[in-house]
Amino acid sequence: MKKNFLSTLKTPFFYYIESYGCHMNTSDTEIIISILSKNGFLLTNNLKKAHIILLNTCAIRKKAELSIEKRLDNLRYLKSNNQKIPLFGILGCLSKSEKYSNLIDFSIGPNSYRKIPDIIRLVMMNDEKKIKIHFYYLIIKMKHMKILVPIHNKKKITTFLSITRGCDNMCTFCIVPFTRGRERSSSPYSIIKECENLYEKGYKEVTLLGQNVDSYLWFGGGLKKKIKIDNSNEKIIDFSRLLDLLASKIPFMRIRFSTSNPHDMSDRVIEVISKHSNICKHIHLPVQSGSNKILKLMNRKYTIEKYLSLIQKIRSIVPECSISHDIITGFCNEEEEDHLETISLMNKVKYDYGYMFSYSPRPGTYAYKKLKDNVPENVKKRRLKEIIDLQRIHSIFRMKKYLGTIQEVLIEGKSKKNNQDWYGRNTQNIVVVFPKKLSKIGETVFVKITNCTSATLIGKIDDNENK
Ligand code: SF4
Numbered sequence: 001m002k003k004n005f006l007s008t009l010k011t012p013f014f015y016y017i018e019s020y021g022c023h024m025n026t027s028d029t030e031i032i033i034s035i036l037s038k039n040g041f042l043l044t045n046n047l048k049k050a051h052i053i054l055l056n057t058c059a060i061r062k063k064a065e066l067s068i069e070k071r072l073d074n075l076r077y078l079k080s081n082n083q084k085i086p087l088f089g090i091l092g093c094l095s096k097s098e099k100y101s102n103l104i105d106f107s108i109g110p111n112s113y114r115k116i117p118d119i120i121r122l123v124m125m126n127d128e129k130k131i132k133i134h135f136y137y138l139i140i141k142m143k144h145m146k147i148l149v150p151i152h153n154k155k156k157i158t159t160f161l162s163i164t165r166g167c168d169n170m171c172t173f174c175i176v177p178f179t180r181g182r183e184r185s186s187s188p189y190s191i192i193k194e195c196e197n198l199y200e201k202g203y204k205e206v207t208l209l210g211q212n213v214d215s216y217l218w219f220g221g222g223l224k225k226k227i228k229i230d231n232s233n234e235k236i237i238d239f240s241r242l243l244d245l246l247a248s249k250i251p252f253m254r255i256r257f258s259t260s261n262p263h264d265m266s267d268r269v270i271e272v273i274s275k276h277s278n279i280c281k282h283i284h285l286p287v288q289s290g291s292n293k294i295l296k297l298m299n300r301k302y303t304i305e306k307y308l309s310l311i312q313k314i315r316s317i318v319p320e321c322s323i324s325h326d327i328i329t330g331f332c333n334e335e336e337e338d339h340l341e342t343i344s345l346m347n348k349v350k351y352d353y354g355y356m357f358s359y360s361p362r363p364g365t366y367a368y369k370k371l372k373d374n375v376p377e378n379v380k381k382r383r384l385k386e387i388i389d390l391q392r393i394h395s396i397f398r399m400k401k402y403l404g405t406i407q408e409v410l411i412e413g414k415s416k417k418n419n420q421d422w423y424g425r426n427t428q429n430i431v432v433v434f435p436k437k438l439s440k441i442g443e444t445v446f447v448k449i450t451n452c453t454s455a456t457l458i459g460k461i462d463d464n465e466n467k
Helices: 023-038 062-082 113-125 188-200 239-249 266-275 292-297 304-317 336-349 367-371 379-398
Strands: 014-020 053-057 086-090 106-108 158-162 182-185 205-209 252-256 282-284 324-331 353-358 406-415 421-427 430-437 444-454 456-459
Touching: 014 023, 023 053, 023 086, 023 113, 023 158, 023 205, 053 062, 062 086, 086 113, 106 113, 158 188, 182 188, 188 205, 188 239, 205 239, 239 252, 239 266, 266 304, 304 336, 324 336, 324 379, 336 379, 353 379, 379 444, 406 430, 430 444
Parallel strands: 014 053, 053 086, 086 106, 158 205, 205 252, 282 324, 324 353, 430 456
Antiparallel strands: 406 421, 406 444, 421 430, 444 456
């Protein structure tokens, strides 16, 4: 009788994982690690020791996709002579792609991570041929999702927690609604319980994640039995209420969130940020373009006038709040005057920092199918350079305002440049670097800012404030 392939392998099985893309993917990678650990698989950093190699991929930009293609080509040597091990698995948003089919043994989409151990075992047991499994839409129809909780093996101070998955917004350039599915919100009960657990384990900061946190909505009811809240008749919890509940229940934990959507952000959210000192004063508010014509083509559901009035509201209610952005330059039909409108918007807002990209059409999106990618590459490149240069000027302008001030900084780790320095972040999410003195990772210290670059504040611990 033919031997099962699985029985020929020595256990335990080691796996190696790499993560690409956004915070959501980083958080998903931690979830995947926790699911595999619970199922007896062991994480290794040694590629050659791994029975399973996993790449958690991102499809949001062509650049990310190209870097994964390149990485797979580099790893191809590990699977010479048609051997079965290591198994290659593509996870995340690129798992639908057929491009890598000669190397990949299985692919699993972002909605099916709970199935990873079963799928790996299934693939291992089959020694006849490779198995391709796309469990893409397995749990996509769930009205609310059960929270997937990472177990963190490494002692860390800050972490991420997804409160929603998927997105309903259908921005015409974006692949997320197709790869991650419709939007689902976790129950406030599981979010609060998990944040309390994280705090008890020693975490000092949690970032609540969602493609659009402002559209978080729970209408599952039954809360009053599980959480003691001020108003026991509450049946509907929106994002402002979730933030309010979390900040009151875990007053010594820092709370951040990302990403906000200008269309959905309510005044109540801004008021709650101002009310609680443990909610960090930073909002990532992608605008994508400064032109109403382009926003319409992108199916972004706000105008620049509304966006600016939101910024004004944030700054009047939470004056110390930092604001960052995402901008895509060179989208379909973007003319020079649209680009100048983006520049004008940036000059009005003077963002603290931002993420800027030139447009690359993503297969499957509305823009890919229906709009012409008609801005020449050299024009995209030039416009991108112009907005990056401008952002640098604005970042320096904002950073200089911190000179001479005292910043409350949560120490996260050793500075990459100097072993004798710590790095941490202030409430505005700005990195601060300073000599260690007697402080420890996880402590919050007061740092006097003496210098800055466009992305980092430099200072020293203020002994008077830290007494
Ligand atoms: S809000 Fe728009 S850009 Fe953001 S994930 Fe949803 S569809 Fe994509």
